[in-house]
Amino acid sequence: MKRKSILAVAGLSAVLVLGGCARAGQDSPSSGGSSEITMWTHSAGNPGELAVYQRIISEFNASQTQYRIVQQNFPQGSYNDAVTAAATAHKLPCLLDMDGPVMPNWAWAGYLQPLGLPDSLLDSLLPTTVGRYKGTVYSAGYWDAALSIFARKSVLDRNNIRTPTVDKPWTLDEFDAAVTTLKANGYRTPLDLGAADKGEWWSYAYSPMLQSAGGDLINRDTMKTAAGTLNGPDAVRFFTWFQQAFKNGWADNTGPVGNQRFIDDKVALSYTGVWNAKDALASVGNDLLILPPVDLGKGPKIGGGSWQWGISAGCKNADGARAYLKFSFQDKYLTAFADSQVVIPSTTAAAAASKYFSDTGPLHQFVVLSRKFALARPATPGYPVISSTFEKAAKDIMSGADVQPTLDAAVRSIDTDIKSQNGYGF
Missing domain, CATH: 3.40.190.10 (Periplasmic binding protein-like II)
Structure with a gap:
């Protein structure tokens, strides 16, 4: 498996992307009266990754009636093009994932707003899974690679x-x-x-x-x-x-x-x-x-510093997007993601519950290496x-x-x- 810590490469034509973006970027009340929040991922073609997202979304949607998350998935190779085209057309979704080192460029370009998650949550994450640009947090991720x-x-x-x-x-x-x-x-x-x-x-x-x-x-x-x-x-x-x-x-x-x-x-x-x-x-x-x-x-x-989540600058339901992200960072989901994709969980508790990354797990050494030696790439646009x-x-x-x-x-x-x-x- 080629891990998705590697920056996505452009690939889909702007005409095709814009057609999809105009539709996907519209967050509006659903038929049940809850506010619909669109979420984009680069995970098309990765069934294990998508299964964890589907579990989180299903359980979040069932946990309350105010918001409803709707997921749309792109192939990794065309994802960055889709985001850029949607930003140009002012049709970005509320929630979008991004490779960590590209986040400062998107924040500088005005694609993103400050993440706004509680400090207590952010402080529990591996430092390399929290994306900061000029001292402000714009993104956070469930996992890291090493x-x-x-x-x-x-x-x-x-x-x-x-x-x-x-x-x-x-x-x-x-x-x-x-x-x-x-x-x-x-x-x-x-x-x-x-x-x-x-x-x-x-x-x-x-x-x-x-x-x-x-x-x-x-x-x-x-x-x-x-x-x-x-x-x-x-x-x-x-x-x-x-x-x-x-x-x-x-x-x-x-x-x-x-x-x-x-x-x-x-x-x-x-x-x-x-x-x-x-x-x-x-x-x-x-x-x-x-x-x-x-x-x-x-x-x-x-x-x-790998793939992380952010909220678009023009999101009409930023409170709902934050509520979903806060919900999604539960340790049980981070462990499920780590064991599905064989990546390092971003919290100590999630690592402790992992079959691969716990203190007795066969890949625990990667947790040690990440905590001791990992350095994010320069946080510059x-x-x-x-x-x-x-x-x-x-x-x-x-x-x-x-x-x-x-x-x-x-x-x-x-x-x-x-x-x-x-x-x-x-």
Whole structure:
């Protein structure tokens, strides 16, 4: 399963979208007298996800008579286009989900209003599941994803490689030594970094490595420039290592996308996410290790911030939308969502009740990694440009481009976009 922490890609024609939006965006009294509130999701084609939503909606609608939630589902690939077209036509639904890193762009563009949920609820959620832009909460989510390095204990033991822990992760020198040893002892390509993937995966997966090395996508103190963070000495050192990993044959970008090469024991180490853990467990069993990320100098980091819920700026029934969202964040629903989709519940209580993520669950390590190492992507409206620019630069470097000039060009592109938008309000 390709987890939906990855940013949706445009795909549906504006003409078709607008036709649907004009109808879906009208919240009005239903035949029973209750106010109808439309809710959009990106979940078409995901029956497990839809089943949990249908349960929540059914139980909310049955719990009161003032509001009635009506769900409409879009394929993930066309979802962002649908939202953009509906916003242009002033036909957004009241409730809509969104990938966490795109939320600041939608808030800045005027699509969203402050979420307005109780602080007690928001404080109970994992920090990376609460979306803030300029100090205001605009979104919140039921779950998060997390990255890890999958390994087989038997393979590490056979090669006399230390098993890292969250308190003592691999250093970069240890990691380099490990993949060198594995390559010399039977693995033609010992490491799967997921480099055959595309789109938001590149920022989600590799910018935490950059941050662990001391760089970043942008200066988060000001949100006005990438200079010095994306092209400074720490970033150059990281990308020099990144390029060398491919030159040395430790990793490649031949694919397939996913975790199949690890399951088939064609690679010894797989940098992948919680969405691949269930299949890995089924294939590898008790030999599976869910390892922390490598400490590249400034502490381990992994990506955080996935799909979340918000309320549109023009919602006529914002009180009802908030009532539904508050209802939907019950722990029993978060647990059901987590166990259906194999994602990390956003509350401690929901994780404790999960068959996968409880303290004794086989995937509890992902909860530990998320709480200890997760870092959200920069909360700026400029993020979509930052992400696509980062992907191009990283792919060019992987393919052999000179590191410093490539990063300098990326910084110029990002800073030019920020200046063209008057700093995006910062």
